[in-house]
Amino acid sequence: MQPSPPLEGNAATVLRLPTYAETRDSGVEWLGDVPAHWEVRRIKDWLRVNQTVLPEDTDPDYEFRYIDIGAVQAGVLIGEPVRMKFGSSPSRARRVLRVGDTIVSTVRTYLKAVWQVPTGEDDLVASTGFAVLTPRAATEPAFVGTLCRSQPFTDCVMAQSVGVAYPAIAETRFSAVPVAIPPPEEQTAIVRFLDYLDRRIRRYIRAKEKLIAALEEQKQAVIHQAVTGQIDVRIGRPYPIYRESGLDWLPEVPSHWTMKKLRQCASISGGMTPSMEDGRFWNGDVPWVTPKDMKTVVIDDSRLRVTDIALAETPLRLVQPPAVLMVVRGMILARRVPIARTTAPVTINQDMKALRPRTALNATYMASFLDCAHDGLFPLIDEAGHGTRRLPTERWRDLPIAIPPEAEQTAISRFVHRVTTTTTAATARARRQTAVLREWRERLIADVVTGKLDVREATTTLPER
Numbered sequence: 001m002q003p004s005p006p007l008e009g010n011a012a013t014v015l016r017l018p019t020y021a022e023t024r025d026s027g028v029e030w031l032g033d034v035p036a037h038w039e040v041r042r043i044k045d046w047l048r049v050n051q052t053v054l055p056e057d058t059d060p061d062y063e064f065r066y067i068d069i070g071a072v073q074a075g076v077l078i079g080e081p082v083r084m085k086f087g088s089s090p091s092r093a094r095r096v097l098r099v100g101d102t103i104v105s106t107v108r109t110y111l112k113a114v115w116q117v118p119t120g121e122d123d124l125v126a127s128t129g130f131a132v133l134t135p136r137a138a139t140e141p142a143f144v145g146t147l148c149r150s151q152p153f154t155d156c157v158m159a160q161s162v163g164v165a166y167p168a169i170a171e172t173r174f175s176a177v178p179v180a181i182p183p184p185e186e187q188t189a190i191v192r193f194l195d196y197l198d199r200r201i202r203r204y205i206r207a208k209e210k211l212i213a214a215l216e217e218q219k220q221a222v223i224h225q226a227v228t229g230q231i232d233v234r235i236g237r238p239y240p241i242y243r244e245s246g247l248d249w250l251p252e253v254p255s256h257w258t259m260k261k262l263r264q265c266a267s268i269s270g271g272m273t274p275s276m277e278d279g280r281f282w283n284g285d286v287p288w289v290t291p292k293d294m295k296t297v298v299i300d301d302s303r304l305r306v307t308d309i310a311l312a313e314t315p316l317r318l319v320q321p322p323a324v325l326m327v328v329r330g331m332i333l334a335r336r337v338p339i340a341r342t343t344a345p346v347t348i349n350q351d352m353k354a355l356r357p358r359t360a361l362n363a364t365y366m367a368s369f370l371d372c373a374h375d376g377l378f379p380l381i382d383e384a385g386h387g388t389r390r391l392p393t394e395r396w397r398d399l400p401i402a403i404p405p406e407a408e409q410t411a412i413s414r415f416v417h418r419v420t421t422t423t424t425a426a427t428a429r430a431r432r433q434t435a436v437l438r439e440w441r442e443r444l445i446a447d448v449v450t451g452k453l454d455v456r457e458a459t460t461t462l463p464e465r
Contacts, residue, residue, distance in 0.1 A: 017453040034180040034451040044175035048134040052096040060087025072113035097124040100141035107168040109161040112154040116145030140187035193455040219423040229254040233415040249375035263397040266355040271348030281310035287346040294338035319354040322363035333389035341367040364413035
């Protein structure tokens with residue numbers, strides 16, 4: 001079955017879901033009106049909260065798998081739980097988990113860390129920063145997990161949390177949060193309906209993600225062919241004559257292109273960080289580019305800015321456009337070497353280098369070539385202290401660069417711009433569609449688990465899978 005197109009608009013309209021015929025005021029602000037036959041009860045009156053913990057006299061050699069707060073994101077477990085023994089475990093490793101339990105973060109509640117223990121998981125212990133909710137008889141465990149992951153519930157927990165940097169909610173207050181509870185058979189219907197819709201939505205999102213990856217891969221391949229001379233972008237065919245380049249990662253280039261070392265065709269400069277304690281240096285008008293800003297191929301601004309005083313009183317220097325920026329230190333180098341070109345005057349920090357092309361070298365072409373020179377740059381990276389990667393200047397400044405005549409550089413640069421613009425528009429459209437669909441799914445879940453939409457009849461027409 002092909003994925004359905006994005007669903008836009010109100011869930012009741014799109015899915016033709018009715019509202020409940022009879023409702024009543026729940027008396028709870030975040031719930032509003034609820035179906036008349038649903039119960040409104042406190043969490044502790046509906047579920048068992050933190051029922052089982054490891055006692056302090058547990059055998060020090062008792063081994064378990066530990067889940068801390070940061071291990072849960074967007075309703076899923078990130079990575080494998082850490083295996084440890086009780087005798088060497090942190091004092092917060094105490095909440096015992098069972099299949100069907102739902103854990104909800106009660107510290108750092110802005111994380112909205114909620115996860116339900118699936119079948120097949122055992123020997124799990126969670127941090128005391130979680131509340132562990134164990135379903136009683138006649139309660140559908142999956143409904144508990146779905147409700148606790150819904151935005152209205154997590155927003156309610158956040159609203160009742162105390163603290164700014166590390167907001168938390170006391171166990172007594174959390175246990176007293178009121179929730180709306182449908183009858184058991186209706187809980188099952190809700191879970192089945194949302195599970196069916198979620199599978200379809202996830203299938204569509206996966207298809208869009210594959211499309212985005214394919215578009216990006218195609219873009220890189222086409223640009224690589226252009227900037228390395230595998231095709232003449234003016235006629236869409238290979239050049240008539242090639243010669244060996246002498247490089248393993250670039251076997252041949254058009255015979256009329258020249259080869260020069262990078263330092264011969266560009267000036268290289270570095271950057272620094274003005275004192276963060278001197279307020280006169282910051283919140284100015286001059287972009288200060290760091291590796292965190294290197295997420296686009298064109299740089300004209302940055303997250304942080306410096307002042308003219310910083311330029312006057314520190315070694316920081318302005319890099320005039322056009323220039324090519326390259327990250328030379330940071331963990332990002334374990335995956336790739338970010339390259340971008342500037343269209344405005346900027347400054348850079350010490351983890352960056354700026355290259356200003358000399359006469360007869362187009363900055364756009366130079367940036368595109370270096371971006372395609374990954375196989376030439378990557379072997380030059382080494383590991384500094386604490387595992388940080390670095391790309392020493394003395395290693396890459398002699399990197400050979402293939403230089404076409406100026407007219408061809410211009411043609412290649414225009415070609416790269418067209419390809420990049422077209423691909424960016426297509427991937428942005430696909431990302432917008434998936435973002436709309438994710439938001440629509442969250443609204444649907446919220447409306448269903450709080451009794452705003454009735455899915456009972458719709459569930460009877462669903463296929464088994």
